[in-house]
Amino acid sequence: MKTTILSADHLRQIVRRVGLDRLMDETIGRLTEACAGLDARETVVPARAGFSYNRPDLGLLEWMPGMATGAGVQIKVVGYHPGNGRSHGLPTVLSTLSTYSVESGRLMGLMDATLVTAMRTGAASAVASRILADPESSSLGIIGCGAQAVTQLHALSRVFPLRRVYVHDTDPVAVASFQQRIHCLGLDAVAIVPAPVHTFLDQVDMLCTATSVGVGEGPVFEDGPLRPHVHVNAIGSDFPGKIELPEALLRRALVCPDFTEQALKEGECQRLEPRALGPDLPTLVKEQACHRRARDGLTVFDSTGWAVEDMVSMALFMEHAAALGIGAEVQVESVSSDYRHPYQFLYDAPAGEAGPSPDGRLKRVV
């Protein structure tokens, strides 16, 4: 009855063994399958809830639950702290994922979701873009060059023949370091071109916004002439009042949210009427044959983050971990040999459990 814990170090081992490209490809593939097979009666995803605060700093802590009925419950807890980089040298988004058994309620697994969130957000853009963007898209504009930009580029580079990527950020350090940060992706054929947004807006096949723009401070660029077939992945909008795209652009595009209910509250869609929205991500995948014609026009994927993406990613990493024998098994919950006796476990001495060593620490860690 142990909990599998995948630490950052375990993820490092998994990625080193499986490969980053293969993991991204599998995430894209499995998310596509999950969308295609989604039965809304069986997969229950309540809109996320959370605490937002401005003490000690501006921050947001949210829980994103999801249930595959009869199979499992998962909760992702996500912290969004835009001052993390400056104040603590930490990513803006820090996150963990937990799964629970619907048979007994026990904690089945816990893992880092910081990597997974970045990867699955990239993968979701790839899934949407594969349907909505020109398959020959070779140029991409990225507005906001932080952590998410790396995985957006990674995911798109797996499904499009990218040659030229324009990058912009209000922070010149983010722009200057981008080339070095994507070095590990091995995109030798791709030219990274730092440039102001207005200079590349009419030069790109795809656009990606992934900023930490403040509430009420968007949009992050001014509307202007775009190529007629442009597809936009809008990643950053995930809070009431936080928006990245010019409203006029939004209104003339086919806007596809990942998760409609949430996008209307927190995404670019918060400025649109429900009836003005296009199909959501699973519908897009299921009906891709009829939505592919949208490629000729302006399209937007409004990505706010969807629990099913996390389910897919966690399952993928847990499967690799099990196959490779990576991870720690920890008896987290106290379970007594007599289930009616909450203190019994204090006196149980389970086989294989080491006793306290002289300094009071367990010989066997965890």
Place this chain on the structure above:
Amino acid sequence: MKTTILSADHLRQIVRRVGLDRLMDETIGRLTEACAGLDARETVVPARAGFSYNRPDLGLLEWMPGMATGAGVQIKVVGYHPGNGRSHGLPTVLSTLSTYSVESGRLMGLMDATLVTAMRTGAASAVASRILADPESSSLGIIGCGAQAVTQLHALSRVFPLRRVYVHDTDPVAVASFQQRIHCLGLDAVAIVPAPVHTFLDQVDMLCTATSVGVGEGPVFEDGPLRPHVHVNAIGSDFPGKIELPEALLRRALVCPDFTEQALKEGECQRLEPRALGPDLPTLVKEQACHRRARDGLTVFDSTGWAVEDMVSMALFMEHAAALGIGAEVQVESVSSDYRHPYQFLYDAPAGEAGPSPDGRLKRVV
């Protein structure tokens, strides 16, 4: 930036070192202090939410978040699976507690909450009973002799001069094993008397209901004559439609909920109008001088479970763990040396981190 994980084994070590009675006394003391000092503007406790289902079996998984503004966020995840004992030999309630930093959003700690939930539920009854029950109460009737009954008795035995405890359960095995299960409490002066409810209803100073009665199947005993000063701790009611007490009893009592908003939805209070309720637990503690006179009459503590109880308990165990050097420190979240580079940590080799051994497992577990 590590997460402190307290496993069942760590809790065992802490209890062995600190002592079960002292931990219960400290939980009661700290919960009293927390109630006395509670500032509702600073402590934010949303009503819990969750998934309930009947596949594969009847079950409920809930998350109970709480925030001490500017200090920390905590989420308890609780599984309630009434078939756990029969099907898996596991407790009905399985639970874990996590805390998160409001500075960065990172996961600060994770621990078993099965023990803590049982202990703090006992402690909450002790806090309420110390104000609402006759301080000389020596007799107690327990209806429902499962896991919660053990900690209810433990907590009450710490603050009342108990001599006689009547016990009843629809399952004769639960009754027959109760004496043995409380052996560890060392209550040599207390006589445990199995008996039908109607035979002890007018014999006790305090009553405790802690059953797994089904929705729509309550109350768990028939109303009858009680001693005028009886105090009831109603523990089991925690779901819409699940109730334990006869409505007539409830209507002639002063009913004090732990957490009003939740008790009106899930507790005994679901049958009462908000204006018919007495003070909640923190108000009771703050204004105990004026509520003590309620001791002469019939009182009910409607205990549905309150996040502040969990905050107090988790803090207590984490403090003991830190003082004793018990617990595991795990780098759960993937944090790159460059916070803008989500993949950097894959290539970082932090000091003290062991590399993969030939069989692909880390030399240092977790």
